[in-house]
Amino acid sequence: MPDDPSRGPQSRFEQPLDPRVDSPAREGLTGTARGDIYEPTRDPEDVTIPPDQRPMQEQPRWRRDFAIDWPEDHYVARRDFAKFLVLTSGAFVAGQTWIAAQSLLRKRRPPAVRQRIGALSALALGSATMFAYPTAHDPCLLIRTRDDTLLAYGQKCTHLSCAVVPKLDEGILHCPCHEGVFDLATGRNIAGPPPRPLPAIELEVVGDDIFAVGVKERTV
Amino acid sequence: MPVPQHLEFFVDPSRCIGCQACVQACTECDTHRGEAMIHLEYVNRAASIQTVPVVCMHCEQPTCAEVCPADAIKRTGDGVVQSARKPRCIACGNCVVACPFGVPELYVDRAIMMKCDMCYDRTSIGKKPMCATVCPSQALFFGTREQVMALRPQSTPTNKFRFGDQTITTRVNVMAPKRAAPSHVDVTAAMEEKPHSRGLRLPVIDTADPFAEVEV
Numbered sequence: 001m002p003d004d005p006s007r008g009p010q011s012r013f014e015q016p017l018d019p020r021v022d023s024p025a026r027e028g029l030t031g032t033a034r035g036d037i038y039e040p041t042r043d044p045e046d047v048t049i050p051p052d053q054r055p056m057q058e059q060p061r062w063r064r065d066f067a068i069d070w071p072e073d074h075y076v077a078r079r080d081f082a083k084f085l086v087l088t089s090g091a092f093v094a095g096q097t098w099i100a101a102q103s104l105l106r107k108r109r110p111p112a113v114r115q116r117i118g119a120l121s122a123l124a125l126g127s128a129t130m131f132a133y134p135t136a137h138d139p140c141l142l143i144r145t146r147d148d149t150l151l152a153y154g155q156k157c158t159h160l161s162c163a164v165v166p167k168l169d170e171g172i173l174h175c176p177c178h179e180g181v182f183d184l185a186t187g188r189n190i191a192g193p194p195p196r197p198l199p200a201i202e203l204e205v206v207g208d209d210i211f212a213v214g215v216k217e218r219t220v
Numbered sequence: 221m222p223v224p225q226h227l228e229f230f231v232d233p234s235r236c237i238g239c240q241a242c243v244q245a246c247t248e249c250d251t252h253r254g255e256a257m258i259h260l261e262y263v264n265r266a267a268s269i270q271t272v273p274v275v276c277m278h279c280e281q282p283t284c285a286e287v288c289p290a291d292a293i294k295r296t297g298d299g300v301v302q303s304a305r306k307p308r309c310i311a312c313g314n315c316v317v318a319c320p321f322g323v324p325e326l327y328v329d330r331a332i333m334m335k336c337d338m339c340y341d342r343t344s345i346g347k348k349p350m351c352a353t354v355c356p357s358q359a360l361f362f363g364t365r366e367q368v369m370a371l372r373p374q375s376t377p378t379n380k381f382r383f384g385d386q387t388i389t390t391r392v393n394v395m396a397p398k399r400a401a402p403s404h405v406d407v408t409a410a411m412e413e414k415p416h417s418r419g420l421r422l423p424v425i426d427t428a429d430p431f432a433e434v435e436v
Contacts, residue, residue, distance in 0.1 A: 070302070
């Protein structure tokens with residue numbers, strides 16, 4: 001029973017009915033047949049009639065944007081879709097440019113100051129001590145291995161900032177919170193959840209004094 | 221799945237016996253949280269026992285959707301005006317005030333309007349609405365036009381209504397006597413005295429307000 005658009009949506013009421021039981025569109029005369037044997041008969045664009053009865057082209061734009069009819073409301077025009085694509089990808093480009101400009105223009109962090117952290121003679125072979133560098137809120141580990149190598153790393157685990165524990169016998173730095181393991185010689189993450197190596201503190205030994213001169217943040 | 225176009229709703233108020241079976245059947249459905257979406261109205265309770273079942277008429281130009289500020293009332297392609305979309309409905313009650321037939325109802329406690337959707341869960345898979353299934357006198361009939369013509373030879377279905385200056389065509393039909401078939405049915409004709417205006421300015425109801433009893 002296709003509707004003739006020129007006669008309006010009520011035209012289906014005026015169409016003569018085919019009395020034959022097996023006529024098309026009358027499968028399941030009793031009204032208890034499955035619904036999916038029928039085709040939707042109305043064109044979505046033919047349904048909405050504004051109160052002033054004028055055609056859709058003469059209606060304000062909002063009536064098309066907020067259509068009453070579900071099919072028309074869900075309909076996305078190709079032009080609207082293209083507009084969406086262009087604007088969205090444009091917004092992504094603008095955002096990326098903004099981030100790039102920010103990282104170019106951002107002030108560099110001030111260079112780490114040279115700071116004395118202790119006397120070499122006070123640190124026995126195969127022991128470790130703590131110091132804070134570059135600020136008081138950055139706890140670090142100073143380790144002197146048995147073969148007289150000085151190592152210094154930030155103490156915050158790169159996973160969730162627990163304090164790592166040096167285990168010189170095993171050659172690792174162990175984080176007890178989630179069983180994260182760092183290599184003692186390099187500070188690299190070798191097991192567990194930590195995503196990147198511990199920051200390495202660059203050291204300088206002048207006579208008996210140990211100085212921290214810089215922090216080396218690493219991603220790999 | 222759409223409601224088949226050849227299946228229509230026919231309401232014959234003169235056959236209604238006021239048994240409340242439709243209301244009970246509607247209440248049992250869980251798609252509208254156990255509330256009856258069908259209204260069983262008394263025409264003139266002091267003088268008559270005549271009742272009228274009121275289902276949503278599913279207008280071709282749904283006033284409820286026209287006045288909805290939240291774009292919550294939608295009509296599917298088969299002409300069924302659906303209940304308010306829950307994420308959108310703001311329970312403002314505009315549709316309750318605007319509907320010429322008094323169908324939508326506001327549930328303030330759950331902040332949503334719910335109305336008859338012709339049992340869309342049933343009719344969209346080819347079943348009859350629950351009220352039409354249980355109605356013992358078939359005042360509510362759901363079927364083909366041929367069926368109703370064979371069953372009610374004295375009556376003719378009409379789907380044109382007048383409400384003030386507004387002309388309404390609906391998907392649901394009301395049975396009228398065949399000998400004096402009206403060109404349209406005046407929705408407010410049965411009201412003896414026109415209720416006084418509440419100073420509410422809507423273009424479609426500036427002469428009479430049939431919802432004076434509705435608290436807003």
